[in-house]
Amino acid sequence: MAPVRHLISIDDLTDAELHALVVRGAEFSAGTAGRPAPLAGDVVGVYFSKTSTRTRTAFSSGALRLGAQIIAYGPGDLQLNTGETSEDTGRVMSRMLDVLVARTASDPAEMRAWAAQDRMAVINAMSAEEHPTQALTDLTTLYRQFGRVEGVRVLYVGEGNNTATALALALTRFPGVEFELRTPPGYGLPAAYRERAAAQAARHGASFRERHDMTGLPGDLDVVYTTRWQTTGTSKPDPHWRSVFAPFQVTPALWETSPKAVFMHDLPAHRGDEVTAEVLDGPASIAFEQAENKMHSAMAVLEWCRA
Ligand code: CP
Helix, strand or coil: CCCCCCCCCHHCCCCHHHHHHHHHHHHHHHHHCCCCCCCCCCEEEEECCCCHHHHHHHHHHHHHHHEEEEEEEEEEECHHHCCCHHHHHHHHHHHCEEEEEEEECCCCCCCCCHHHCCCCCEEEEECCCCCCHHHHHHHHHHCCCCHCCCEEEEECCCCCCHHHHHHHHCCCCCCCCCCEEEEEEEEEECCCHHHHHHCCCCCHHHHHEEEECCCCCCCCEEEEEEECCCCCCCCCCCCCHHHHHHHHHECCHHHCCCCCCEEECCCCCCEEECCHHHHHHHCCCCCHHHHHHHHHHHHHHHHHHHC
């Protein structure tokens, strides 16, 4: 029997798997994937301990479209709340489910504990450190927009959160990519991920840079990307954090030197915070195509897990 495939971090994927998932997601998005039902007869558990509109719907709808049945669990449903261990939870669920799609507020250790069995695939639908299925969606969206990921020039503006981390781990594996982050001081990528992304970029012929100001921005960008300032499930202890973030709002001024750039946002958005309504709802924005691609990319991930 083939080993179970888990997706807890972008680092769980080989380069070939990462490329194949991006292309396959784009095929689902373009309507050229046919109507496969590789999950027929499967049962997929969908456990979200934190709020979600896109990811939960994407995996639920995607699993149903691929032929699976789903069981949905909310934050109060599992005996994890009463002290059952993550290991026991994974052992039990793996005897009844084929795939578990989960969002938690904790670090990857909890998901790794669920994955410590050989029957059920575990998919990280966002954890405190990383949002890998968002990165796959984003690369699928780039592939649909540009016909490639290689060589794209991306400026990420905003917090170095779990979306930024996954994006850095994924983009820096593609030759010629130029990925620059502008993150508020004190709110950058965690150091370990920054170092990993930089080393990976060097190995793959990509470039990676992070700065904590908005001066000397690169021009001729392909993409300007931001995320909301208050990541799901988090809060900021500093009462003055908004003044630190204010210079990092995405406004039309960013398009003066990058007139052809598209705008991406993982959503949900707060117009007037991280981005102006003029940008999010303007002609450069592909944020809602990106949101739809969550489902197409989720289908590629589910298919890969069960291959
Ligand atoms: N981008 C994203 O993960 O959206 P949801 O929180 O709505 O799933």
